Amino acid sequence: MIELASVCKSLKGRNILQDISLEFIEGKAYLIKGHNGSGKTMLLRMLCDLLKPSSGEIMRNQDYTYGVMIENPSFLENETALYNLKYLAAINNVIDENKIIESLKQVNLYDERNYKVKTFSLGMKQRLGLCQAIMEEPDILILDEPFNALDEENYKMAIDLLIQLKEKGKMIVVASHGFSSDDNMLFDQTITLSDGKVINTAI
Amino acid sequence: MKNKKNAYIFLYLFLINCVVMYHYTDVWGYRGVEQLVTSFDKEANHFSLFLLVLYMSIAVMFIYTIIKKTNDIFIMAKYILPRSSKKKFMNLLLHEVGRSTIKLAGIKLIVDILFCIWIDSNQLQWLLFLFFLYVTTFFMWGLIIILLALFKIDKGVTQFIAITFVMILQLLSYDNKFISIFVVASINYREDVLFLIASKILLLLILFWYLRKTVYKYEIYGGEKV
Numbered sequence: 434m435i436e437l438a439s440v441c442k443s444l445k446g447r448n449i450l451q452d453i454s455l456e457f458i459e460g461k462a463y464l465i466k467g468h469n470g471s472g473k474t475m476l477l478r479m480l481c482d483l484l485k486p487s488s489g490e491i492m493r494n495q496d497y498t499y500g501v502m503i504e505n506p507s508f509l510e511n512e513t514a515l516y517n518l519k520y521l522a523a524i525n526n527v528i529d530e531n532k533i534i535e536s537l538k539q540v541n542l543y544d545e546r547n548y549k550v551k552t553f554s555l556g557m558k559q560r561l562g563l564c565q566a567i568m569e570e571p572d573i574l575i576l577d578e579p580f581n582a583l584d585e586e587n588y589k590m591a592i593d594l595l596i597q598l599k600e601k602g603k604m605i606v607v608a609s610h611g612f613s614s615d616d617n618m619l620f621d622q623t624i625t626l627s628d629g630k631v632i633n634t635a636i
Numbered sequence: 637m638k639n640k641k642n643a644y645i646f647l648y649l650f651l652i653n654c655v656v657m658y659h660y661t662d663v664w665g666y667r668g669v670e671q672l673v674t675s676f677d678k679e680a681n682h683f684s685l686f687l688l689v690l691y692m693s694i695a696v697m698f699i700y701t702i703i704k705k706t707n708d709i710f711i712m713a714k715y716i717l718p719r720s721s722k723k724k725f726m727n728l729l730l731h732e733v734g735r736s737t738i739k740l741a742g743i744k745l746i747v748d749i750l751f752c753i754w755i756d757s758n759q760l761q762w763l764l765f766l767f768f769l770y771v772t773t774f775f776m777w778g779l780i781i782i783l784l785a786l787f788k789i790d791k792g793v794t795q796f797i798a799i800t801f802v803m804i805l806q807l808l809s810y811d812n813k814f815i816s817i818f819v820v821a822s823i824n825y826r827e828d829v830l831f832l833i834a835s836k837i838l839l840l841l842i843l844f845w846y847l848r849k850t851v852y853k854y855e856i857y858g859g860e861k862v
Contacts, residue, residue, distance in 0.1 A: 507714075509712070524720050
């Protein structure tokens with residue numbers, strides 16, 4: 434479980450997040466909603482330790498592994514999709530090439546694995562971002578706007594994939610500004626942010 | 637592909653040495669290598685713009701390679717940091733800078749040995765000392781480049797700062813031996829061996845300490861220019 438207790442974050446004198454208290458549990462999927470600039474991405478960055486809170490506390494009851502896709506997916510553009518994934522896999526060295534290939538097949542990018550990333554569309558880059566996030570089967574998946582450039586077929590693929598991972602006990606946190614939890618069976622809780630504050634948590 | 641790149645670097649460094657030897661017809665072997673790295677014309681006893689331009693082309697190659705390698709890591713930082721730790725992130729940066737520096741300095745050493753071995757075979761120890769100076773100096777510049785990236789300085793600005801400072805410090809090093817710590821070699825490098833070894837190692841240790849401190853404070857806000 435990850436628990437945020439009265440977490441605040443300010444950057445350059447501006448309050449980005451104010452008094453956030455939330456709980457995230459394994460095996461559940463959370464949707465974080467809110468308009469642009471509401472603090473969704475900052476909250477995700479805090480969850481995966483890319484940012485430290487200015488005040489308040491983030492408690493984790495174990496050392497989790499994270500799969501993260503935040504902001505627009507950026508990769509080594511002059512290298513192939515497979516090279517980028519191997520580059521990231523080499524950091525922890527817990528998966529082999531077969532697992533990378535399997536993950537590429539899961540996101541429908543196997544045929545494009547040897548193409549340079551600079552030739553990819555935004556939707557393909559998003560799928561590559563999703564692929565690097567899931568390939569090591571982390572405990573927690575943190576995804577920022579993962580569906581906005583996907584076509585209908587790949588959107589369905591991504592949702593099905595996330596449902597499967599949730600069923601395996603993974604915690605999934607997705608931020609989106611225009612996504613409704615009524616659309617599918619993925620999310621267990623919707624958290625709405627406005628101006629850096631939680632204004633609604635619906636189950 | 638990598639071997640092809642290394643072959644081009646070898647050829648480039650070889651040609652630069654050829655240009656120096658061709659320009660100074662009375663300067664061969666180690667003296668040519670030495671004049672290039674110090675940018676100082678010993679015969680005329682003054683600094684040579686011609687040599688400085690040639691030396692800077694080598695320095696730019698080192699700096700460009702280091703920036704490219706560290707920039708790749710910073711592009712991937714938002715994926716690397718959540719799946720590992722700050723310590724691993726720092727080790728990855730140091731490993732890439734160290735590897736690139738040793739590789740380029742190694743190719744330079746091979747080229748210099750080829751130019752010196754027949755004429756000045758007794759100068760091998762000085763060539764090895766120059767190799768040490770190349771590695772420590774550009775590793776130091778690599779640490780400075782990492783620090784600038786951690787302070788979210790734009791890649792283009794970092795390139796400008798590093799190249800300008802390397803050039804200005806090379807010119808200032810002729811009059812001040814303390815400034816020669818920041819350049820590969822200045823005119824008195826043969827007389828100051830112990831001073832150069834000790835001061836460069838000390839400077840690297842200070843930069844390590846500061847880098848470690850900065851990496852642990854590093855946060856990714858978003859919209860970073862890499």
